[in-house]
Amino acid sequence: MINMTDAVRRKVKRSDLIADQIKDWIVKNDKKPGDRLPREHELMALFAASKGTIREALKVLEVHGLIRITTGPAGGAVLMAVPYEQCLESVYSYLYFREISTGQVYALRKVLEPELAASLVNRVSEDEIEELLVLAKRSHPDEGGDWEARRNIELAFHDRLAELCPSPLLGMMCRLLNDVLRSMVLPKYARSHNVDLEETITDSHVALVRAIQRADAKKARKIMAEHMSDVQHHGHALETPVKRNLTLQPNHTF
Amino acid sequence: MINMTDAVRRKVKRSDLIADQIKDWIVKNDKKPGDRLPREHELMALFAASKGTIREALKVLEVHGLIRITTGPAGGAVLMAVPYEQCLESVYSYLYFREISTGQVYALRKVLEPELAASLVNRVSEDEIEELLVLAKRSHPDEGGDWEARRNIELAFHDRLAELCPSPLLGMMCRLLNDVLRSMVLPKYARSHNVDLEETITDSHVALVRAIQRADAKKARKIMAEHMSDVQHHGHALETPVKRNLTLQPNHTF
DNA sequence: AGATATTTGTTCGTATGTATT
DNA sequence: TAATACATACGAACAAATATC
Numbered sequence: 190m191i192n193m194t195d196a197v198r199r200k201v202k203r204s205d206l207i208a209d210q211i212k213d214w215i216v217k218n219d220k221k222p223g224d225r226l227p228r229e230h231e232l233m234a235l236f237a238a239s240k241g242t243i244r245e246a247l248k249v250l251e252v253h254g255l256i257r258i259t260t261g262p263a264g265g266a267v268l269m270a271v272p273y274e275q276c277l278e279s280v281y282s283y284l285y286f287r288e289i290s291t292g293q294v295y296a297l298r299k300v301l302e303p304e305l306a307a308s309l310v311n312r313v314s315e316d317e318i319e320e321l322l323v324l325a326k327r328s329h330p331d332e333g334g335d336w337e338a339r340r341n342i343e344l345a346f347h348d349r350l351a352e353l354c355p356s357p358l359l360g361m362m363c364r365l366l367n368d369v370l371r372s373m374v375l376p377k378y379a380r381s382h383n384v385d386l387e388e389t390i391t392d393s394h395v396a397l398v399r400a401i402q403r404a405d406a407k408k409a410r411k412i413m414a415e416h417m418s419d420v421q422h423h424g425h426a427l428e429t430p431v432k433r434n435l436t437l438q439p440n441h442t443f
Numbered sequence: 444m445i446n447m448t449d450a451v452r453r454k455v456k457r458s459d460l461i462a463d464q465i466k467d468w469i470v471k472n473d474k475k476p477g478d479r480l481p482r483e484h485e486l487m488a489l490f491a492a493s494k495g496t497i498r499e500a501l502k503v504l505e506v507h508g509l510i511r512i513t514t515g516p517a518g519g520a521v522l523m524a525v526p527y528e529q530c531l532e533s534v535y536s537y538l539y540f541r542e543i544s545t546g547q548v549y550a551l552r553k554v555l556e557p558e559l560a561a562s563l564v565n566r567v568s569e570d571e572i573e574e575l576l577v578l579a580k581r582s583h584p585d586e587g588g589d590w591e592a593r594r595n596i597e598l599a600f601h602d603r604l605a606e607l608c609p610s611p612l613l614g615m616m617c618r619l620l621n622d623v624l625r626s627m628v629l630p631k632y633a634r635s636h637n638v639d640l641e642e643t644i645t646d647s648h649v650a651l652v653r654a655i656q657r658a659d660a661k662k663a664r665k666i667m668a669e670h671m672s673d674v675q676h677h678g679h680a681l682e683t684p685v686k687r688n689l690t691l692q693p694n695h696t697f
Numbered sequence: 698a699g700a701t702a703t704t705t706g707t708t709c710g711t712a713t714g715t716a717t718t
Numbered sequence: 719t720a721a722t723a724c725a726t727a728c729g730a731a732c733a734a735a736t737a738t739c
Binding site: 203204238239240241242259260261262263 | 726727728729730734735736737738
């Protein structure tokens with residue numbers, strides 16, 4: 190049965206309790222990103238705890254990505270909108286001891302990406318359309334680079350779509366799947382240089398951007414659905430558990 | 444552009460670096476849930492850091508839910524599969540400063556829950572079928588309890604489905620949406636005692652379990668899709684941003 | 698550019714609590 | 719019950735970073 194009390198009961202340490210108290214303080218005082226938390230010494234007085242304990246409590250918020258701590262005068266803990274990477278790191282930890290197959294990832298992308306595509310209609314500027322077009326064309330096999338680099342560009346295109354998504358939840362889920370694909374599946378991917386498929390991919394991307402530009406949600410959803418079928422059939426061959434990861438690799442830049 | 448180096452570069456503190464080193468140690472030594480990490484003193488020697496720094500590093504892993512630290516002899520840090528609640532807490536932090544509408548939540552459930560239903564075919568035991576049936580019937584308006592209690596039972600049914608899902612990713616996403624609904628949307632929900640709808644909901648749940656029992660994936664998907672349309676239309680009226688939360692409430696038990 | 702004040706970061710010593718044997 | 723091995727908490731001192739004058 191659903192029982193959250195176990196998770197809550199596990200918080201017996203003073204630092205964990207104080208972490209929750211600080212969270213309550215944030216909600217209660219309606220603090221926004223950029224606002225500063227009280228200083229360590231003030232927190233020590235506020236919650237009647239020693240420096241070490243307060244620091245452990247702040248560490249909890251910092252690990253969640255809720256605050257950034259800087260030294261020096263005018264330093265301290267400032268609130269911030271949690272960056273996506275922090276969320277990803279937690280989800281990676283969650284998935285580490287669970288078996289994921291490539292088929293499961295593709296199955297999810299198949300239903301989520303079409304929704305993503307449709308959600309972007311009337312939501313992207315002309316500049317962003319242009320940016321997407323450039324990115325889409327860069328994944329064409331004639332553009333050079335090796336096979337893996339082109340796959341990364343392809344995923345970067347999907348990442349950009351997710352970033353532009355007006356629904357934070359949908360955007361997060363799509364980026365999540367992209368990252369799982371990138372860091373866990375791609376390295377195992379058989380290097381099957383299927384040029385026909387690669388051209389189809391590029392064409393789909395371009396057609397998709399055009400549909401979004403024309404504000405044709407129905408067409409955008411359809412193109413993405415077909416696109417997902419294409420890559421699913423290709424990737425489905427390797428029905429293997431994905432490689433596991435705990436730390437984020439800084440290889441995502443290109 | 445996608446640039447993970449910022450997130451990585453932010454880790455300049457010794458404790459964060461050591462946390463990553465411990466993660467690498469876990470992956471390298473192929474440690475599994477239940478295995479123990481070296482003692483504090485050994486870790487101090489291994490990574491040449493003081494007690495406080497090691498403690499902060501362990502704190503990072505503990506916040507992610509990757510280890511649980513117990514006191515006493517034979518105590519210390521033991522590895523564990525990250526509980527779902529820990530993942531949820533991170534996602535809550537991620538969503539805290541982002542605007543989410545109820546419509547976005549329902550739109551996602553509409554595409555994910557049917558997949559969840561289909562994924563359960565041939566994956567649940569007779570005992571679990573029986574358990575689901577009991578749970579399904581408990582949400583009937585004749586079963587007593589107030590409106591909110593019945594909504595919670597309804598969500599508990601969906602939670603159980605997600606727990607049984609063979610795909611960790613899909614299961615996690617569905618539970619996530621349930622929790623967002625429960626803790627952020629339900630409290631605002633107009634108490635519209637629509638008895639007809641409530642009976643329809645119970646019927647759908649029962650029919651769904653029967654379809655799963657008959658291993659009829661197509662029917663299961665269809666029933667869930669219609670079910671999602673029903674509740675979406677009802678909940679869609681309140682197109683408001685959802686209430687924000689940072690700490691998990693232990694109210695989920697009933 | 699350099700000194701200084703302010704704030705976090707790190708370390709140590711010690712005392713306390715807690716679970717095992 | 720007592721001895722133990724360990725984590726937890728506190729306080730004080732010092733180190734490092736950084737904004738400001």
